[in-house]
Every structure is written in structure tokens, then in C-alpha cells.
Amino acid sequence: MQIIINGILQGILIGAVGVAFALVYRTTKVFHVALGGLYSLSPYIFTMLLTFQFPIWLSLVVSMLIISFLGFALEFTIHRPLFKKDAPPEVNLIASLGAYIVIVQLIEIFWGNESQIVQQQVSQVWRLGNVSVAQLQLLGPLCVILAIGVIHFWLKHSNKGIELRALSDNSTLLALLGRNINSLRGTAFCISAGLISIVSIGVAWDLGFSPHAGLDIILLGMVATIIGGKGFIWAPMAGGLLLGLLRAEVVWFGSARWEEAATFILLVLFLFLRPQGIFASKTRLESL
Amino acid sequence: MVVNNDANLLTKTQTAKSVIKKSGFSKLVVENIALSFGGKQVLKNVGLELLPGQVGLLTGENGSGKTTLLNVLSGFLKPEAGQAHLIKEGKTIDILKEESDGLPLLGIARLWQDIRLFHTMTALENVLTAAPSIGINPFRAIFQPIKVRQQEKILIKKALNWLDIMGMKERSGSSGDKLSLGQAKRVAIARLLQTGAEVLLLDEPLAGLDQAASLQLVNDLGILAQETGKALLIVEHNQHSIIPIADYKYELVNGVINTTELRNRDDVA
Amino acid sequence: MNYLMHLMVYFEIFAIVALSLNLMLGYGGLLQIAHAGYYGIGAYSATLLWVHFGFGFIPGLILAGVCAGFLSLLVSLPARRFKGDYFVMVSIAVQALIYAVLYNWTSVTNGPFGISGIPKPEVLGVEFSSTGAVTLLYGFIALIFIGVISLLKTSPFGRALQAIRDDELAAKSVGIPVNKLKMQVFAIASALVGCAGGLYAAYVSYIDPTSFNLNESILMLSMVVIGGVGNIRGPLLGAFILITLPEALRFVALPDAIAANIRLLIYGVLLIILMLVRPQGLAGNYRYQ
Numbered sequence: 001m002q003i004i005i006n007g008i009l010q011g012i013l014i015g016a017v018g019v020a021f022a023l024v025y026r027t028t029k030v031f032h033v034a035l036g037g038l039y040s041l042s043p044y045i046f047t048m049l050l051t052f053q054f055p056i057w058l059s060l061v062v063s064m065l066i067i068s069f070l071g072f073a074l075e076f077t078i079h080r081p082l083f084k085k086d087a088p089p090e091v092n093l094i095a096s097l098g099a100y101i102v103i104v105q106l107i108e109i110f111w112g113n114e115s116q117i118v119q120q121q122v123s124q125v126w127r128l129g130n131v132s133v134a135q136l137q138l139l140g141p142l143c144v145i146l147a148i149g150v151i152h153f154w155l156k157h158s159n160k161g162i163e164l165r166a167l168s169d170n171s172t173l174l175a176l177l178g179r180n181i182n183s184l185r186g187t188a189f190c191i192s193a194g195l196i197s198i199v200s201i202g203v204a205w206d207l208g209f210s211p212h213a214g215l216d217i218i219l220l221g222m223v224a225t226i227i228g229g230k231g232f233i234w235a236p237m238a239g240g241l242l243l244g245l246l247r248a249e250v251v252w253f254g255s256a257r258w259e260e261a262a263t264f265i266l267l268v269l270f271l272f273l274r275p276q277g278i279f280a281s282k283t284r285l286e287s288l
Numbered sequence: 289m290v291v292n293n294d295a296n297l298l299t300k301t302q303t304a305k306s307v308i309k310k311s312g313f314s315k316l317v318v319e320n321i322a323l324s325f326g327g328k329q330v331l332k333n334v335g336l337e338l339l340p341g342q343v344g345l346l347t348g349e350n351g352s353g354k355t356t357l358l359n360v361l362s363g364f365l366k367p368e369a370g371q372a373h374l375i376k377e378g379k380t381i382d383i384l385k386e387e388s389d390g391l392p393l394l395g396i397a398r399l400w401q402d403i404r405l406f407h408t409m410t411a412l413e414n415v416l417t418a419a420p421s422i423g424i425n426p427f428r429a430i431f432q433p434i435k436v437r438q439q440e441k442i443l444i445k446k447a448l449n450w451l452d453i454m455g456m457k458e459r460s461g462s463s464g465d466k467l468s469l470g471q472a473k474r475v476a477i478a479r480l481l482q483t484g485a486e487v488l489l490l491d492e493p494l495a496g497l498d499q500a501a502s503l504q505l506v507n508d509l510g511i512l513a514q515e516t517g518k519a520l521l522i523v524e525h526n527q528h529s530i531i532p533i534a535d536y537k538y539e540l541v542n543g544v545i546n547t548t549e550l551r552n553r554d555d556v557a
Numbered sequence: 558m559n560y561l562m563h564l565m566v567y568f569e570i571f572a573i574v575a576l577s578l579n580l581m582l583g584y585g586g587l588l589q590i591a592h593a594g595y596y597g598i599g600a601y602s603a604t605l606l607w608v609h610f611g612f613g614f615i616p617g618l619i620l621a622g623v624c625a626g627f628l629s630l631l632v633s634l635p636a637r638r639f640k641g642d643y644f645v646m647v648s649i650a651v652q653a654l655i656y657a658v659l660y661n662w663t664s665v666t667n668g669p670f671g672i673s674g675i676p677k678p679e680v681l682g683v684e685f686s687s688t689g690a691v692t693l694l695y696g697f698i699a700l701i702f703i704g705v706i707s708l709l710k711t712s713p714f715g716r717a718l719q720a721i722r723d724d725e726l727a728a729k730s731v732g733i734p735v736n737k738l739k740m741q742v743f744a745i746a747s748a749l750v751g752c753a754g755g756l757y758a759a760y761v762s763y764i765d766p767t768s769f770n771l772n773e774s775i776l777m778l779s780m781v782v783i784g785g786v787g788n789i790r791g792p793l794l795g796a797f798i799l800i801t802l803p804e805a806l807r808f809v810a811l812p813d814a815i816a817a818n819i820r821l822l823i824y825g826v827l828l829i830i831l832m833l834v835r836p837q838g839l840a841g842n843y844r845y846q
Contacts, residue, residue, distance in 0.1 A: 031645065081833055089642060090588045091836045094782055097775060098828025105822040109815050215771070219649060226646060261657035264650040271647060362730060392732030404727035406720045416713070417720040418731035423713035426741050430705055436712060483732050 003252045004245065011244020012141040016199045017221030018228060018236025019148060023192040025225060026168040026232060028185050030079050031093040035196055035221075036214030037103030038067050042197040043204035044111050047118055064197045071193020072186050074099055079189070080182060100215065107211040117208040140202025147198045151191060152233050160187055165232070216260075223263055227270040229277020238278050242266075313376035313395055313486040315339055316519060321360060321370035322543075323353075330356050331367065332543030336536070338487065338519040343510065347527045348540030354523045355401065357540070358489050361521070362398040363388035374487065393420050397485035401492045401523075403476050405464040411475045412460040415447040416440075418482040443482075450478040454508065470501045477509075481518070490522045494529055502529050509533060562688045568800050569695040570757050573702050575780045575792035577749035580706065582778075583786030584718040585742040586725075591648040592750055592777045594655035595625045597769025599751025600758040601659060601666055604675050607759075614678045618755040625751025626744045633740045652771050659766040671765025678759045691760055698756065702749060707789060709745070718742060722787075779824045783831060785838025795838070799824070 017039070024032040045066055049059035078095050155161035167184050200209070203217075220243060221236070228239030243263060250262040270277065321334040330353040338344050348354050359365040361372060363386055372383040374395050381394050391397070397418075406414050421443060423429045423436035451457045454474040459467060467475060473493055480488050493509070494502045510533030513520050524530045527537065537548040574596060581587045603621035606612040612620065632651055659666050666672070678685040678694055685694045709715050720728040721735055729735050758764050776799070784795020803820050811819055831838060 029642075031642065078829060078833065087832070087836065090645075091832050093588065093645065094778070095829050095832035097778070098825045098832065101775070101821055101825030101828070105818045105825060108818045109822070219653070222646070222649075255661075257661045258657065260653050261661070264653040264657075267646065267650045268654075271643065271650075364726075364729075389729040389732060389734050389736075392730065397732070398730050400727065400730065404724050404730075406723035406727065408719060408723055409716075413716060417716055417728070417733065419713070420732065421713040424717050424733075424738070426709055426712075426714045426745060429709055429712035429714045433708060433712075440713065479731055 003248045007245035007248030008241060009137060009141050009244070010248060011241035012144055012237070013199055013203060013240070014217075014220045014224050014243050015228075015237035015240020016144040016148060016195060017217055018224030018240045019151070019233055020192040020195040020199070021218065021221040022225045022228070022232050022236045023151075023164075023188050023195070025222075026230070027164055027188045028075075028079065028083070028167075029089055029092070031089060031096060031222075032189075032192065033093065033096045033215070033218060034074055034099035034103065035071075035192060036216075036218035037100040037107075038070060038193050038214070039196050039200045039217055040107055040209070040211050040214035041070070041103055042067050042200035043116075043118065043209040044107060046201050046204070047116070050118075060198075060201060063201065064194050067197035068190045068194035071196075072190040074193075075186050075189035080185065083182075083185065104211050104214065111211070113211050115208050115210040118205050137206050140199070140206055143202050144195075144199050147195055148233060148237070151195065154191075155232060160184065164188060168232075220263065223267045226267060227277055229279040231279050235277060235279040242278075313340060313374060313519075315375040316373075316396075316487050317375065318361065318372045319370060321357065321367045321372065323356060323360065323365065323367040329543055331360075331540075334370070334540070334543070334545050336521075336538050336545060336547065338521060338536075340486065340517040340519055341513050342519050342535040343513050343530075343533050344519070344521045344536045344538055345527055345530045345534040346521055346523045346538045346540065347525065350525070352540040353543060354540055355491055358398055358491050358521075358523055360384075361489055362396060363391045376486070392418070392480075392483040392485050395485050396487045396489065397480045397483045398489040399473075399476055399480055399491055399493060401495060403469075403472050405467070405472050405476055405479075407465040408463070410461050410463050411451065411456060411467065411471075411478075412444070412447055414464055414475055415451060415479045415482045416443060418479045419443040419447065420484065447478070447482055450481045451475070453481070453512065454478045469496050470505070473497070473505065474508075481512075481516075486517070487519045487521065490520060492523055492525065494524060494526060506530060506533055559688055562692045564800060564804065565692045566688065566695055566760055568796055569692070569699045570753050570760070571777075571780065571796040571800060572699050572793055573753040573756070574750055574777055575784065575796040576702065576706055576789065577746040577753065578777055578781045579786055579789075579792040580709075580742055580746040580749070582781055583788070583791070584710070584715065584722065585739050585746070586722045587739060587743060588645050588778075589648050589743075589746070590645060590771070590774050590778065591652035591655065593769045593771070593773035594652045595629065595747040596750045596754040596757070596773070596777075597655060597659055597764075597766070598628055599625045599754025600764050600769065601672075601754075602751070603755030604672050604758045604764060605665070607676055608672065608674070614676075614680055614759065618752055618759075621755040622748035622752040625754070626748030629743045629747035630740065633743050649771075652774055656766060656770050659769060666766070669765060669767075671763060673763040675758050675762040675764065677762065678756075695756055695760070698752075702752075703789060706749075710789070714738070714741075776824075779828055782838055783824070783827050787837060791838050 020035060021032060024030055024035070042063055045063040046059050049062055050056070054062065074096075078099060079092055082092055082095060155165060164184055164187065167181065167188075203209070221240075224239035224243055225236045226239070227242065228235030228237070243266065246262055246266060247259050250259050316338040318337070319335045321331050322329070323331040334357060336344060346354050346357065356365065360367050361383060363383070366384065370384070374381040374383055376395055383391065383396060386394060406417060409417070421436070422432075422439055429436055448457060448460060451460050454477055456471060456474045456478060459471055459475070464472070464475075477488075477490070477493070490509075493505060497505065506529055509520060509522070512518060513533070522530050522534070531537065531550060534550050537550055539546045539548070574592070578589060578592050581589045599621040602624040603617045606617040606620055607614070632647065660668055662668070678691060680694065685691050717728070717733045717738055720731070720733055721738060725735055757768075780795040780799045781792050782795070783798060784793065785791025802823065803816070806816060806820055
């Protein structure tokens with residue numbers, strides 16, 4: 001039971017990273033590795049704001065806004081010019097990799113490369129039978145679920161959200177209809193970055209943070225997106241939960257050292273046996 | 289635009305004959321091909337036949353499935369039903385079972401509507417890519433470089449010959465993206481010929497050409513079919529330009545082919 | 558002087574690495590993110606063959622290449638699909654798996670502690686123990702590989718790869734067996750980088766998994782992308798830049814603490830700028846379409 005709870009909590013976070021990755025990947029076909037850099041950066045900005053005596057909620061909102069803006073900036077300065085030149089996905093990926101390296105190195109130059117924690121604080125532990133959950137452990141997933149709920153609502157009900165879903169299906173058609181693809185792409189990068197900042201700060205609050213955490217987590221998010229299949233919310237979340245449970249089981253029954261291996265074996269199995277992911281059946285296409 | 293006079297081209301073709309064997313295949317048979325996209329039945333029951341040296345004109349409205357049929361015959365699409373066979377030297381090749389990259393060497397090659405020359409290569413190199421060569425095996429390329437080079441010499445000769453037949457020998461050194469549309473088409477046809485395929489599927493070879501260039505190309509294609517025994521299936525919207533050289537007119541209407549035999553070719557035009 | 562030769566050895570090893578990766582990226586159009594993994598497979602298999610099975614230097618090296626090449630076949634056989642994103646994801650997964658195996662299979666690889674005491678290169682009874690001697694030997698080996706690669710490049714095989722890179726559909730339509738060729742170029746590149754891994758192991762005489770992780774793969778990719786893809790001088794330039802840049806930065810007298818960061822920062826900026834203005838790399842001639 002404890003394993004399952006841990007797996008689900010981890011799975012929600014991985015799934016949320018998957019949602020952030022999918023928002024960009026499914027709409028613009030950009031393999032957004034730099035998102036890992038933004039993930040790493042978020043807690044640094046958050047703690048910096050805290051040291052300026054900002055209240056916690058304001059620090060969270062301001063760092064989310066800053067990271068969202070950076071996400072938009074990445075699209076505006078790198079991927080938009082490449083999109084205009086009709087560059088292939090490989091070129092976008094390499095440029096994104098470059099952006100990731102730049103962000104991480106800047107973090108190290110300004111803040112050093114040691115792991116840090118948000119603040120000293122003993123977490124209250126809740127017990128229910130033989131299951132125990134630290135309060136802090138819940139905080140991240142709760143914020144994340146809230147954020148994803150907002151994004152879900154936005155995708156379903158706002159014009160931009162609906163257009164964004166259409167963008168993932170057929171970008172040329174949308175351009176022909178006279179919609180502004182550039183602003184949509186910017187929005188996707190922006191929201192994706194905002195979401196990643198919440199996930200990242202939630203995790204950092206519980207476990208601390210370091211400059212290099214971003215790449216690993218973004219790979220997990222990518223795996224969740226791929227095994228999830230088509231869609232922005234349910235598919236990556238399902239993929240994330242599957243991964244979270246698997247990883248928790250592996251840690252419990254095997255050893256933590258094989259955690260990464262298990263993740264990528266799962267990915268390889270999916271790529272070979274079901275490359276379209278969990279959610280690919282036609283009935284699921286419309287249901288986002 | 290390169291325009292040769294007929295006499296010149298004929299002599300070239302005749303000198304070429306010494307090198308080129310007459311085509312070895314005996315028949316292309318296509319029967320009952322059916323294919324639909326997203327519920328829309330594009331091809332219902334399509335059949336046709338071509339013999340060596342014959343020219344088939346495949347025509348029809350936009351979206352009637354001409355290119356789709358070409359994609360099926362060149363292995364890029366698999367139909368839902370039907371058969372297509374190439375009967376060659378006593379063997380029967382099941383076209384629908386083969387991969388698209390295997391068919392050219394088995395005897396069927398296609399020209400793309402948008403030509404698709406390799407833009408970083410010269411015209412000659414473009415033609416050479418189509419040659420079945422032992423040096424395409426990297427181990428032979430490393431360990432038998434002399435043998436590969438010897439074969440290469442023969443292949444270059446053959447390629448230049450095809451370029452010559454298409455009137456493009458002078459441009460053999462020009463890079464793919466520096467050729468005019470008409471020249472690029474001729475190089476692309478030479479590239480098809482280099483594969484050794486006996487059946488050539490040409491997707492709108494005249495599109496974008498002016499009157500003179502069209503006439504010249506049609507004329508050259510007619511001679512090509514006669515002299516080398518290649519069978520040509522030409523998709524063309526503007527049927528009147530092809531009819532003078534065509535043996536059959538296949539018109540695709542609502543997924544079915546109406547065949548018209550054009551026996552006395554010169555009178556029909 | 559000795560230090561210069563030390564750099565030279567590194568340049569020779571990484572020249573092979575960059576050239577082999579360029580075979581995949583520049584000729585095969587395959588974005589490989591697991592190159593350091595295959596490099597590591599080569600390094601470890603050569604080491605095991607030399608240390609545990611008493612193989613000679615050259616046979617061990619060749620077998621290391623065979624192992625890495627064989628692994629690439631295992632990866633490409635069930636997939637048989639070499640399309641952009643799909644291949645990238647498979648290669649990221651392969652990189653993670655190779656690293657996990659090197660790190661966790663302690664009974665064979667000694668895990669994070671690595672393997673030390675790898676014998677120095679020895680050819681025909683001559684031991685190459687000084688750095689200068691190794692420079693000569695590795696330079697000779699690198700030249701052989703460059704020769705092989707240029708032979709491949711000018712052969713019908715190279716021309717077919719160029720055709721695939723220009724236009725895959727057109728290549729299929731003239732009878733070029735696209736998947737087979739990609740598999741072959743993948744195997745050759747992996748075998749070459751496997752040999753380079755063996756050379757590295759023999760030179761440094763100690764290996765551990767950290768030299769073969771995802772970051773190393775990204776570094777190798779930067780090398781080729783910065784130098785340029787599609788020819789031989791590009792990757793050589795890339796290897797040269799990435800090996801000499803740290804030395805050049807010494808003259809700027811950066812504080813030690815951030816010197817490494819500045820270097821990586823420069824790589825990152827270079828990657829972005831190059832993708833924006835010159836995606837074929839500084840000295841490359843491959844134009845992405």
C-alpha cells in the first residue's frame with residue numbers, strides 16, 4: 001500500500017512534467033529539452049524571492065510568471081525563427097539542447113552546483129493504518145493537480161485552448177484558416193513553462209533541488225508522454241502514473257539502482273510494441 | 289530549355305541501342321485494385337495491362353486517384369484488394385508484396401510529379417544513384433575498392449548514355465538544383481532508366497513545361513518506348529499531348545478505369 | 558611538451574568519435590544521442606578482453622568494435638524504423654540503459670568504482686608506454702579510420718547515403734534500400750566509436766561509467782554539430798575546438814570555480830547560434846531541408 005501511494009505521488013509529478021512536455025511537443029513538434037533547464041531554474045528563483053522577504057504565495061506566483069516568460073522567450077528567440085525557416089525537428093532539438101546547457105551553466109555560475117533545500121522545516125507526518133505520508137510530500141502533487149485542472153479547463157473552454165488542440169492535429173489547416181500560429185506556439189511554450197515551475201517548486205519544497213535535476217525529470221516526462229500517447233492531459237498523466245508505480249515497485253522489490261533502467265525498458269517496450277501509446281484508440285481521440 | 293531536332297535524337301538513340309538490351313519483360317498485369325482513404329473509396333476495381341514498348345495514358349479528373357494508383361504500383365501504398373504482377377523472363381513478380389525500394393530493381397520505377405532530384409548532386413551522380421552497384425555494400429566498398437571502381441566505370445558509361453538519350457549529356461556536371469524544370473525532368477527520367485526497370489510510371493511529366501518543351505519530351509518518350517521496349521504508364525491531366533504516342537487511354541472515373549484502345553496512333557491526335 | 562602530446566592523443570581519439578558520429582548524423586541523417594554509450598561498450602569490452610581474457614591490443618580493439626557494432630544491430634533490428642523522433646527516443650533510452658548496466662552490473666564492470674590497471678597499447682611486441690609513442694600509434698590508427706571513411710564516402714555506398722539524406726522517398730524510388738543502409742551506417746559508426754572507446758581505455762588505463770553518460774553523448778553531439786556535418790574536415794574541426802577551447806580559456810584567467818561552466822556555456826551558445834544561422838555547422842556542407 002505504501003508503495004502504491006508513493007508511486008502515485010511520484011506518478012502525478014512525472015505525469016505533470018509529461019503534460020508540460022506534451023503541450024509543446026504535440027503542438028509544435030519541438031523536443032523541448034530546455035524545459036529541463038527551466039525546471040532546474042524555478043526553485044532558485046523561488047528561494048531568491050523568499051530571501052527578499054516575499055511571502056510564499058507571492059514568490060510562487062512571481063517565479064511562475066518569470067519562468068513562463070522565459071518559456072515564451074525560448075520560443076520567440078529560438079524556435080520561432082527555426083519554424084519560419086521550416087527547420088526539421090533535429091535542428092530544433094539541438095538548439096533546445098543548447099538552451100538547456102546555457103540555462104544550467106548560468107545556474108551553476110550564479111548559485112553554485114551543490115544541492116540545496118528550500119528551508120529547514122520538519123514535516124508533519126500523517127499516518128493512516130500502515131501508510132504514512134509526509135505533509136510536504138502531498139503539497140507538490142496537490143498544487144500540481146490544481147494547476148493541471150486549470151490548464152484542462154482552459155484547453156476545453158477558451159478559444160486559444162481549443163485552437164491549441166487543433167494545432168496538434170493540423171497546423172497547416174489552422175494557418176489557412178487565418179489563425180495566428182505564432183501566438184499559439186508562444187502560448188504553448190508559456191503554459192508549459194508555468195506548469196513546470198509549479199512541479200519543480202513542489203518537488204524542491206519536499207526534496208531540495210540542484211542544477212542538474214532538470215534533464216532526468218524531463219526525460220521521465222518525455223517517456224510519460226510517449227507511453228501515454230495522443231492527448232495533452234490524460235495521456236501523459238496515465239503514462240506518468242504507470243511510470244511512478246513501476247519505479248516505486250522496482251525500488252521496493254529490486255533496487256533503486258535499476259530504477260532508471262526499468263523506466264527506459266518500459267519505453268523501449270512501448271516503442272516496439274505499441275508506439276502509438278496507451279491512448280491511441282479512435283474513441284479516445286476526441287476526449288483529449 | 290534544351291531542344292534537339294528529331295534527326296539528332298534519333299541517331300543518338302540508335303547508337304545507344306548497341307549498349308541497351310531490348311527489354312526482357314513480357315507483361316504488366318493489374319487487376320481489381322481497390323483502396324479507400326478514411327471511408328472514401330478512391331479505387332474500386334482498377335485493372336490494366338501493358339506490354340513492352342507500349343505507352344499507356346492514365347488520365348482522369350483531379351482527385352480521381354491517378355497518383356494513388358501510381359503509388360500502389362510503385363509499392364508506396366498497399367491496396368485493400370487486387371493483384372498486380374510483372375511477368376518477366378518466365379518469372380512472375382508480385383508487385384504488391386514487394387517493398388517500394390525493391391521494385392525499381394525488379395522492374396518498376398516511378399517519376400515523381402515534383403521530380404525529386406537529389407539537390408546536392410550533379411546530374412550524373414543523380415543518375416548513378418539508381419544503378420544497382422556492388423559498391424553499395426560498405427564491406428565491398430572498403431575491401432574491394434578496385435573491383436568497385438571498375439564497375440563504376442561501366443556504370444558511368446551507361447549513365448552518360450541515358451543522359452545522352454534524354455538530351456542531357458552536356459548538363460551531366462550541373463548540380464541538381466541548377467537545372468531548369470524541363471532539364472530536371474529529363475535527368476530524372478534518365479535516373480529511372482538507369483535502374484534498369486522495364487516499366488516506367490511517370491507522374492505528370494509535362495506539368496509546368498511550355499508547349500515546345502512538352503512536344504519535345506512527348507516525342508522523346510515515344511521514341512524511347514519504341515527503341516528500348518520500355519513500357520510507359522503516363523499520368524497526365526492534359527491528355528491531348530500524350531495521345532499521339534499512346535497505345536491505350538485509361539480514364540479513371542469514380543474509381544473504375546475506362547480503357548480506350550488507340551490503335552492507329554497517328555490519326556487520333 | 559608532454560602536455561601537448563597528451564592533448565594530441567585526446568584529439569586523435571575524439572577525431573574518431575566525431576567522424577563516426579558524423580557518419581550517422583551527416584551521412585545517415587540519424588540523430589544519435591547514445592554515442593557515448595557505444596563508446597563505453599567499446600571501452601569496457603576492450604578492457605575486459607585485455608584484462609580478463611588476455612587478448613592482445615589489436616585483437617581486443619577489433620573485438621570491442623565488433624561488440625559495439627553488434628549492439629547497434631540489436632537496437633536497429635527490431636525497430637527497423639529510423640524516423641526522426643522515434644530514433645531520437647530509442648537512442649536516449651539506449652544511452653540510459655547502457656549507463657545503468659555499466660553502473661549496476663558490478664560483478665563485471667565493478668560498478669561506479671570502475672576498472673583500473675588497463676595495460677598500455679602493445680603492438681607486435683612493442684609497448685607504447687610513453688605519451689609520445691601513443692600519439693604516433695593513435696595518429697596512425699586515426700589516419701586508417703579517416704582513410705576508410707573517405708573510401709566509404711566516395712563509394713556508391715556513400716553516394717546512396719547522400720541520396721537518402723537529400724530525399725528519402727526519391728532514394729527509395731530509385732531502388733536504394735534505405736533501411737538496410739541506415740542499419741549498416743549505424744553499425745559501422747558504432748563499431749568505429751567502439752574502437753575509439755578501446756583506445757581511450759588503453760590510454761587512460763582507468764575507466765568508470767561517468768565517462769560514458771548522457772552528458773558525454775551531448776558533448777560528442779556538440780562536437781560534430783559545432784564543427785560541421787557531412788564531410789571530414791567538419792568533425793575534425795569540432796573535435797579540435799572542443800579539446801583546445803578549455804586550454805584557450807586558461808589564458809583568459811577565469812576563476813577556477815567557473816572555468817568549466819564558462820566552457821559549457823560557450824558550447825551551449827554555439828549550438829543555439831549555429832542552429833539559427835548555420836545548421837550545417839562551421840565547416841559542414843550538409844544542408845537540412
